[in-house]
Amino acid sequence: MLDPQQLFARLDSLGIAHRTVEHAPVFTVEEAKALRGDLPGHHIKNLFLRNKKEEMWLVVALEDRTVDLKRLGEVLGAGRLSFGSPERLQRHLGVAPGSVTPLALANDLAGTVRVALDRGLLEGGPVNAHPLVNSMTTALSGADLLRFLAATGHEPRWLEFPL
Structure with a gap:
């Protein structure tokens, strides 16, 4: 599993421009809003989900979107979705709760x-x-996020909100 410095090196190797700021740890969107100051751009929430077939999903949405898990499961064709456990999150994405990210x-x-x-x-x-x-x-940039996902072998499904 990568650490942040290895991730930055990976972004650099892909020619992806990035800028990082350090701050106190945040665990919720509300905490992030209070601490981020004037950080421009899109702020996101990341949901690590699973279904009964043990399929894992990472859903990345703008932070203020309302996400109805039942409707989301229908839209994705995944059936009933629930949150993945911290152990499953660590095993699949190598991060702890509060650190879920598409970069994982x-x-x-x-x-x-x-x-x-x-x-x-x-x-x-x-x-x-x-x-x-x-x-x-x-x-x-959004384009660079897509380039990063392609480099990791992940083709995103696109969601139109409201679901």
Whole structure:
């Protein structure tokens, strides 16, 4: 599993521009809003989910989106979704609760986690995500996030909100 410095090296090797700021650890969107100051761009929430077939999903949405898990499961064709356990999160993405991020897909070498992205991420400024820990925030363009996902072998499904 990568650490933040290894992740930054991976982004550099892909030619992906990124900017990182350090801050106190945050565990919720509300905490992040209170601590981020004037950090421009999209701020996200990341849901690590599973279904009864043991399929894993990482859903990345703009932070203020309301996500109805029942409807989300229907839209994705995944059936009933629930949150993955901290152990499952660590095993598949190599991060702890509060540090869930699309950048953790670099740790999913087997490609078992499916990813779904909010189409709203493509509009406007950079996407702000944790670089595997919740005490830092890394900004990269939406296009570069897609390049990163492609490099990890993850093809995103696109979500239109409201679901």
